[in-house]
Amino acid sequence: MTPPARIVVIGGGVAGFSAVRELRRRGFDGALTLLAPEGLPYDRPPLSKGYLAGTEDAASLLLAPEAWYAEQRVEVLAARAAALRPGEGAVELDGGRLLPADRVLLATGGVPRRLPVPGGEAALVLRTREDADRLRRAFVPGALIAVVGAGLIGAEVASAARAAGAEVTLIDPLDPPLAPAVGEALARRLHAVHAERGVRTVAGTPVAIEGGTHPGAPGGAAHRVVLADGSSVPADAVVAGIGIAPDTALAEAAGIEADGGVLADASGATSLPAVFAAGDAVRPRAADGSPAARVEHWEAAVRSGEAAAAGMLGQEPTGAAPGAGSPAGPGAPWFWSDRHGSHVEAVGTLDPGRSPGARTVLRELDGVPVAAFLVARDGHLLGAASVDAPLIVRAARRIIDRGIVPDLARLADPAVDPRRLTR
Structure with missing residues (x-):
């Protein structure tokens, strides 16, 4: 590919921000514009946690201070993209202004699902x-x-x-x-x-x-x-609170292939040359080109933004791909949640229906479950979750990513230090 001189990133969430940061880290020295309708990019997970509870303010949500964008020569526009103009090498904003772009990244995220009932x-x-x-x-x-x-x-x-x-x-x-x-x-x-x-x-x-x-x-x-x-x-x-739907409107209007998400390969490339996609709006393609499952978690958005940055520059992403068609990064999806003073983490899958013959192993403390593990028929770990025990999930991530076959008795034993589970 011809090296780009001008890149426009559409979307001010963590995927768009991660792409911008990675572009500069990889040495991209051209014009870089970030379209963020809500202003400076901010982190969304705290919205339902500390920010909603009043323990975090708006400033604490920012992914980077305003000065960072000036230092990195990133133009942040509080504007919305109205359309892609690939034939003109531009992005059209609401109001009709055209932004020249040699590469475009769609990091449009998702929109909340509305209750499909009267009222x-x-x-x-x-x-x-x-x-x-x-x-x-x-x-x-x-x-x-x-x-x-x-x-x-x-x-x-x-x-x-x-x-x-x-x-x-x-x-x-x-x-x-x-x-x-x-x-x-x-x-x-x-x-x-x-x-x-x-x-x-x-x-x-x-x-x-x-x-x-x-x-x-x-x-x-x-x-x-x-x-x-x-x-x-x-x-x-x-x-x-019934989930989100991928925001594919811009992509579909431009004729980009979408099927329950914008279809993109491991580098973020879409069916339209020079247009890439990252984050919650993306449905990755498997190695054979078929659509894989969409992942909505925070870490996946970060990794896909970084992978798309590499793709736009014609470079290889950092790290090993976690699966067919997935962005570079850790092999198993991970998320966390805070409610009623408890911290919940999970990695991989705990759904036994996804793996015939899988079994669940519980770790209990005084009869109360503190962690759950899903183990495949062949003994490999498929997923783990914990309540107020993040070290267990951290160990489980290593076990999954390294393909270790764990000792089931040690998984279940609360006396075994989680840090020793990978040994």
Whole structure:
């Protein structure tokens, strides 16, 4: 490829920021523009954790101080891309301005899924700092808050709302929620904590959100979440925490191949020459060209941004690829969550349905599960999760990435130091 002189990165999340940082680290000396509609790029995971709880401020979310962009000669524009103009070698902004670009990186991320029920548009969501500010204003003592979706975001939102003094109802059709991510035993333990902290949990499926005042609720509630069994939950505010959908609008409008995400190879290259993609919007291609699973976690976004930076420069990414079509980096997906004062981490998969013959191994302390491991039929570790025991997951990541066959008895024994599990 002809070395680029001008690169435009679309998206101010961690994938876009990581790409910009990596481009400069790799010696790219050309014009570099980052389109970040919300201003300086900031970290999103704290939005549902410390920022929502009020223990972190907006400044602490920034991925780099303003001076860093000046030092690195990165132009940050608080603007949105309206269209790609590949034939003109440009990106069109809202308002019609054209930005010249030899390479374009789509790091458009995801958009919150809305409840697909009548009245679902009334539910609040959490994806941006503005969304979090809106929720913080709603989370006041005595407010009735209904949270639909008890996965990672929903559980964190419910925890923050309860800590603020709101009366919280957490609604999810699964009992327990999050079992594929952390295993059933830990999922039940985590879900039980909600009730212990005063959060009402309901196993149900919303079919509508009705507006208006409901005299039966304290002070009269603004909404009523109607469930499939005919019951309802009054709420001053409803929050939907049911995941995100990849933002593929720009890509599809430009004719780029997409299928549940922008299709891109390990270097971030899309079906349109000179256009790359990274982050939550990407669905990686496997080695044979078929679409692989999309990964939405923070670390995956960082690694894919770095891999796309290398790809745009025609260089090899740093590190070994974790799997067919995946960006460079650690071999197993990893995430963390904080709720009700507990820290949860998981790596790999805890879903036994993905590997016939797999078995679950639990580590318990005084009869309480603190970690779960999913072990394949051949003895290899597929995934692990822990509550307030991050060293266990750190060891599990090494075991998975190195292909070690662990001793099951040692995995289960709480007396075995996690740091010794890889030996």
